[in-house]
Amino acid sequence: MLEEAIRSEPNASPFDESHIGKTELINQYRIDLRHYSEKEYNKFVTMNTVKDWSQLTWKDVRKPYEVKTYSKDRITWEKNHAKEMDPHTSWTFFNKAFHEWFQKDVPAEMQEAKKQFFSSIRSFKPSQVKQALGDVVKIQLWNYVHRMQDGIWDPRGKRALFEGLDVKHPRILFLGAAEGYEAMQLAAMYPEAEVVMVDYDEYCKTTRFADFPDSYPFLGENPATGSQKIYYKNDFNIEYVVDDIRNLDYGKEFDIVLSVGLLEHFPDEYKHEVVDWHRKFLKDGGYVVMTTPRSQVRSKLYYQIMADVMNHTYRELMTVEQMGLYMYENGLDILRHGYIKVHNGIIAKPR
Numbered sequence: 001m002l003e004e005a006i007r008s009e010p011n012a013s014p015f016d017e018s019h020i021g022k023t024e025l026i027n028q029y030r031i032d033l034r035h036y037s038e039k040e041y042n043k044f045v046t047m048n049t050v051k052d053w054s055q056l057t058w059k060d061v062r063k064p065y066e067v068k069t070y071s072k073d074r075i076t077w078e079k080n081h082a083k084e085m086d087p088h089t090s091w092t093f094f095n096k097a098f099h100e101w102f103q104k105d106v107p108a109e110m111q112e113a114k115k116q117f118f119s120s121i122r123s124f125k126p127s128q129v130k131q132a133l134g135d136v137v138k139i140q141l142w143n144y145v146h147r148m149q150d151g152i153w154d155p156r157g158k159r160a161l162f163e164g165l166d167v168k169h170p171r172i173l174f175l176g177a178a179e180g181y182e183a184m185q186l187a188a189m190y191p192e193a194e195v196v197m198v199d200y201d202e203y204c205k206t207t208r209f210a211d212f213p214d215s216y217p218f219l220g221e222n223p224a225t226g227s228q229k230i231y232y233k234n235d236f237n238i239e240y241v242v243d244d245i246r247n248l249d250y251g252k253e254f255d256i257v258l259s260v261g262l263l264e265h266f267p268d269e270y271k272h273e274v275v276d277w278h279r280k281f282l283k284d285g286g287y288v289v290m291t292t293p294r295s296q297v298r299s300k301l302y303y304q305i306m307a308d309v310m311n312h313t314y315r316e317l318m319t320v321e322q323m324g325l326y327m328y329e330n331g332l333d334i335l336r337h338g339y340i341k342v343h344n345g346i347i348a349k350p351r
């Protein structure tokens with residue numbers, strides 16, 4: 001039913017209120033218009049495991065896990081240039097590689113990968129068999145993590161994490177915005193928002209954000225009635241700035257400053273600077289919203305298997321306690337913390 005709607009109006013607004021509550025898989029991703037009841041809330045977000053942040057120490061929580069398996073592209077680049085790949089270049093590699101996976105027709109590629117695997121067996125060449133088997137595992141994993149489980153976008157988990165902020169038509173700043181998903185989800189929940197997305201990789205504006213499907217529905221609030229409403233990318237007021245976060249010269253003018261998967265890409269000596277980026281442009285009383293990938297066995301395995309797609313940059317996996325301690329000791333009070341499918345999430349305010 002949802003797929004039919006999207007097929008008949010791929011570039012417009014295919015869904016109406018009658019679709020709310022439904023979910024369906026299409027070839028690239030899951031369309032998810034299910035909300036959660038109060039009873040279900042705890043299924044999508046696990047909240048507030050720490051009672052008193054001032055009592056937590058690094059000895060208690062230990063340091064994050066560093067992912068050390070790098071992509072072939074990074075390894076080859078470093079060999080050819082005889083130096084370490086700089087962060088900006090590594091992000092351009094990452095964004096291209098990651099974006100390609102969002103574009104895939106997953107069922108067709110799973111079929112093709114299987115076909116290639118069987119033909120590699122007939123070749124009797126171990127390197128070909130290994131490569132083909134690796135491709136089968138990767139596409140199966142992508143199908144499970146992104147398409148079926150919706151672990152990357154996780155709209156219900158994100159909504160559970162983002163709900164209840166005391167803001168009206170907020171100005172939202174998204175640092176390291178990539179395709180901009182989470183700012184759009186916030187803008188649906190807090191209508192008439194003004195969003196500024198910032199990323200220094202131009203490809204994020206011209207391709208990752210530009211190609212983000214116009215027909216993808218974000219479930220949010222109808223300000224006129226207080227009931228649920230479906231929004232699309234083109235409903236939002238978004239300015240996309242291509243620049244280094246360190247060059248931004250905004251004043252304290254944002255109600256929400258957001259990042260998703262940024263903090264864990266900086267070794268400890270830079271963490272205070274990254275936390276400071278979030279505080280710097282906040283209005284008094286504004287919120288910092290931050291998420292980072294969780295440190296769990298299945299995530300470690302995921303980054304191992306998907307290294308060629310995901311690991312061009314320095315990367316840590318952390319627990320929500322580790323993430324919170326970085327924020328707390330750098331001057332933020334933690335209002336809400338928890339984890340959703342694959343990310344930790346924290347809502348904080350400057351102390």
Ligand SMILES: C[S@@+](CC[C@H](N)C(=O)[O-])C[C@H]1O[C@@H](n2cnc3c(N)ncnc32)[C@H](O)[C@@H]1O
Pocket residue numbers: 091092095098175176177178179198199200201204243244245246260261262
């Ligand atoms: C890991 S990505 C964010 C994850 C994102 N949700 C995704 O799906 O890829 C981090 C983004 O931050 C950007 N970034 C990193 N350092 C930056 C800086 N100093 N200034 C601006 N953008 C930066 C990168 O280009 C990248 O697109």
